[in-house]
Amino acid sequence: MEIGIVAAKAPVPPTSMDRVLKVNRKTPAAQWNRRMLKTLSLALEKDPEADLLSVLPDVYSKTLAGLREGKSKLPKKTYQPDFLQQDTRSLLQESDTATILSPLSDEVTKLLTNDDNLSRAIIELLGQGEVLFQCPHGFSTIVLRVSEAIAVKVVRDVDNTTEYTSMQYLRDQKSSIPVPRPHGLVKMNKFYLIFMTFISGLDLEEAWSQLEDHQKRDISGQLDVIFSDLRSLPFPKNQPLGGVQGEGCKDARRSIRISSEPIMTLKDFEDFIFSNSNSGSTVYLKFLRRFYSPDQPVPDCVFTHGDIRPANIKATQNEDGSWKVLGIVDWEYSGFYPAYWESLKVTNNLSAIEGSDWYLYLPKCVSPLQYPTRWLLDRVWDQHVA
Incomplete structure (x- = not known):
């Protein structure tokens, strides 16, 4: 019987399909993508309508390219506490780049872990912080207390740096105003991190309904002194209106509008305010603006808070039952504006069904009674603003 010899088959080169099926899922680039996918999944669980592009770190594509080409190492896993x-x-x-825009104070630096990765150290610090305020609209402003003396406010980059530059300005030009002192500014991903002193006390909003008439009048008097002092700051020559570092003018109604060009005159400012109609005709607009009589004196430009309300006022009760204003917070709409502007914005939240009598005790210097025509005109105009 003949025994046949079977020739060994030559190895068949892998096809493209084989390569797809046998892809290496343990490469650094693959691990990076799985980590990003998990991050996206967590974001969607928390908010099904989340903007996924804002969830990915700024360096995602650059890191992926480096890992695929073998030019970089897989970043260490992010410190990520469980958040609400x-x-x-x-x-x-x-993996987000942390850019220091204004130097961190020694007090803040001491709070950060001894880590060569600033982003990781900041995230760890924020993860241990006490939430003081969280914007109800999600993935927006949050305020944390990270030590006995330091707080940090995290805001979207579209809200710009007005609050921080105003705190710097008041520290240098009007230290008598009880405003948080700046302790550093950092940009991470699409957010600004504003480090500042923590001001203790109650939000006046929590206490107001329990106060007696004489206590309310006393607080109103204290606020009048504070804001009169604020408004005494001289307006620098040749400086645009709005934020002190040229951040522009803001008009916060249903949404926040920021002027795209420097505003140098009162007319430019009023053009900006009357430029966002969703229903008013050109004729109606011209009719309203005629109430600004040309023979009226041109108002001065004064330093303006832009959002005076009980929630932004910190106060404490003394042993004798009296109340003391400790500080004014939330300066994101501040800057130099026409003198009447504060009187218009102080009633931003006032509605026809308002139940709080706070509006009956407004500080005299910013009361709408100081500029009744402009206040009434703004209320009429407000109905036509998008």
């Missing part, structure tokens, strides 16, 4: 739904901190990643 729509907590802004969940969008900050260790």
Whole structure:
């Protein structure tokens, strides 16, 4: 019987399909993508309508390219505490670049872990912070107390740096105003991190309904002194209106509008204010503006808070039952504006069904009674603003 010899078959080169099926899922680039996919999944669980592009770190594509080409190492896993739904901190990643825009104070530096990765150290610090305020609209402003003396406010980059530059300006030009002192400004991903002193006390909003008439009048008097002092700051020559570092003018109604060009005159400012109609005709607009009589004196430009309300006022009760204003917070709409502007914005939240009598005790210097025509005109105009 003949025994046949079977020739060994030559190895068949792998096809493209084989390569797809046998792809290496353990490469650094693959691990990076799986980590990003998990991050996106967590964001969607918290908010099904989340902007996924804002969730990915700024360096995602650059890191992926480096890993695929073997030019970089896989970043260490991000320190990511468990956060409540729509907590802004969940969008900050260790791989985000942390850019210091204004130097961190020694007090803040001491709070950060001894880590060569600033982003990781900041995320760890924020993860341990006490939430003082969280914007109800999700993945937006959050305020944290990170030590006995330091707080940090995390805001979207579209809100710009007005609050921080105003705190710097008041520290240098009017230290008598009880405003948080700046302790450093950092940009991470699409957010600004504003480090500042923590002001203790109650939000006046929490205490107001329990106060007696004489206590309310006393607080109103204290606020009148504070804001009169604020408004005494001289307006620098040749400086645009709005934020002190040229951040522009803001008009916060249903949404926040920021002027795209420097506003140098009162007319330019009023053109900006009357430029966002969603229903008023050109004729109606011209009719309203005729109430600004040309023979009226041109108002001065004064330093303006832009959002005076009980929630932004910190106060404490003394042993004798009296109340003392400790500080004014939330300066994101501040800057130099026409003198009447504060009187218009102080009633931003006033509605026809208002139940709080706060509006009956407004500080005299910013009361709408100081500029009744402009206040009434703004209320009429407000109905036509988008």
